[in-house]
Each structure stands twice: as C-alpha cells, then as structure tokens.
Amino acid sequence: MGRYCQLVMGPAGSGKSTYCQTIMQHCEAAKRRVHLVNLDPAAERFEYPPSVDIRELITLEDVMEELGYGPNGGLIYCFEFLMDNLDWFEEQLGDYDDDYLILDCPGQIELYTHIPIMRQIARLLQQWNFQVVGVYCLESQFIEDTAKYFAGVMSATSAMSMLEIPHINVMTKMDLVSEDAKDNMGRYFDPDPLLLADDANRSTSEKFRELNMAIANLIDEFSMVSFLPLNIKDEDSVAYVLSHADNAIQWGEDQEPKEPPPDQDEGDDYE
Numbered sequence: 001m002g003r004y005c006q007l008v009m010g011p012a013g014s015g016k017s018t019y020c021q022t023i024m025q026h027c028e029a030a031k032r033r034v035h036l037v038n039l040d041p042a043a044e045r046f047e048y049p050p051s052v053d054i055r056e057l058i059t060l061e062d063v064m065e066e067l068g069y070g071p072n073g074g075l076i077y078c079f080e081f082l083m084d085n086l087d088w089f090e091e092q093l094g095d096y097d098d099d100y101l102i103l104d105c106p107g108q109i110e111l112y113t114h115i116p117i118m119r120q121i122a123r124l125l126q127q128w129n130f131q132v133v134g135v136y137c138l139e140s141q142f143i144e145d146t147a148k149y150f151a152g153v154m155s156a157t158s159a160m161s162m163l164e165i166p167h168i169n170v171m172t173k174m175d176l177v178s179e180d181a182k183d184n185m186g187r188y189f190d191p192d193p194l195l196l197a198d199d200a201n202r203s204t205s206e207k208f209r210e211l212n213m214a215i216a217n218l219i220d221e222f223s224m225v226s227f228l229p230l231n232i233k234d235e236d237s238v239a240y241v242l243s244h245a246d247n248a249i250q251w252g253e254d255q256e257p258k259e260p261p262p263d264q265d266e267g268d269d270y271e
C-alpha cells in the first residue's frame, strides 16, 4: 500500500464539499477506506465528520474576531498559520498511513492561482510520500455562458500549471442540467476551439473576435482541459469520476491481492 490523496479545489460554491461527501459515501458503500480532511477553516458542517480538520488548529471566525481580519485576509492568515504548524499537520496525517485521503479545500481561487499556498501544500504532501491528484470542480452552470466558461477554464488551467500535479477537471451539478442541454454539452467537455470561438463571438462585439479565438486556441492547446461530468445522483457517474482520479495516482495497481474467505477450501478455485 501507499499514501494517496485527492486535493479537491475550485471556485466558491462549485460543489467541492458535496463532491467530497459523495466520494466518501460511494467508497463507504464499496467498503473502501477513505478519510476526509477538511482544509477549509470557514467550513460549517459535514455529513461525514472529517478525520483531520484544520478547524482544530485554527478557524476563520476566530481570526476575524480576534485579529480583525476580513474573510479573505483571514483565510490567508489561517493558511500561513498552518504552514507555521506543519508538525501538527504531518502528525495528523501520520495516523492515516495506508489510507486514501480526500482533502476539501476552500473556494477562494487566489489560493490556487495567485499565491503559492496550495502549491506548497501539494509539495508537502508529495514529500510525505502521498500520490496527489488535483480535482478541480467547476459547476455545469458555467456552461450557460461562454464567457463564464472561458473564465472557469482559465482558472482550472491556472491551478493546473501552478500546482504541477496529476490533475482532473470535474463538471459538477450535472443533475441540474436538462436532457436537452446535455446533448449540447459534449463540446464543452472536450472543447473544440472553433465551436467555442463561434459561441463566444455571438455574445461579444466584433472587436473581441481575435481574443475569443486566441482563448479558444489556448484552451485547445492545453488539451488537458477536458471535463468529466459528475451527476451525484448517478452511481455510475460517481464511479467514473473516481476511477479517473484513481488512475491519475495509480491507486489500485499495487493493492494487495484479496485473501480468499477463511471457510473456503484451498484449491477449489483453481481446478
């Protein structure tokens, strides 16, 4: 066995915590041992209680109350505090030596794109022998508007290049998308630059045409920017996304072969 984890990221409200809970539930049903790690110092409640919780070290509420910070500055303070208390973090994760962890991160995307905090966390996890996959959540509502979609894809790209770890992008909240709209969504999962630029040109003025094409090409060149649709109400969809995350960190390849049940006669199966 080894140490494996998913670093679940994405903009505010994109469905990160719901993704984590869904994966926990799915793994529990499959008798797979997975632990939740909460890295959001402002999180309120969890259906599955986290095994490791940054709020035991520091909470955003305390920082705002006692130090007078606003929510964004306060969040950065919390992560700087975590970085100053890495012994605590390492010790907490140390209890889960042979398990698979799901790390639920906060939704302030500057943590992934502007400042190097998530990158430092990803490096640390790797130093502590974790195989880490970044799971970037973007909600399907982004697709309603090509400009929003561009913004979402650029934030995913930025996180991907900043973190330099195996990475998957997940299109969340697919249960909210109508059947009609779903038929039209394939192009957004695996984007074709010409179609994207066409869409964007329809909603922007003439002078943005070149820019639209340039962005669409950029999205195409980073062919890693494709999305796995996730419908949390469909077990197959959850299993599909999880299998991609597992593959990215080669989970499952070095699992111990299962022992035969104790009451089974040895050799019966090998005739």
Ligand SMILES: Nc1nc2c(ncn2[C@@H]2O[C@H](COP(=O)(O)OP(=O)(O)OP(=O)(O)O)[C@@H](O)[C@H]2O)c(=O)[nH]1
Pocket: 010, 011, 012, 013, 014, 015, 016, 017, 018, 019, 040, 105, 106, 107, 108, 172, 173, 174, 175, 176, 230, 231, 232
């Ligand atoms: N229908 C539906 N609602 C969802 C889904 N995922 C999340 N939501 C809803 O979207 C809202 C935000 O979901 P969260 O999972 O808390 O999102 P988050 O990314 O963790 O949010 P922050 O931690 O605040 O950044 C909640 O009201 C969820 O119930 C989904 O797959 N389907």
Ligand SMILES: [Mg+2]
Pocket: 016, 017, 018, 040, 043, 104, 105, 106
């Ligand atoms: Mg959350």
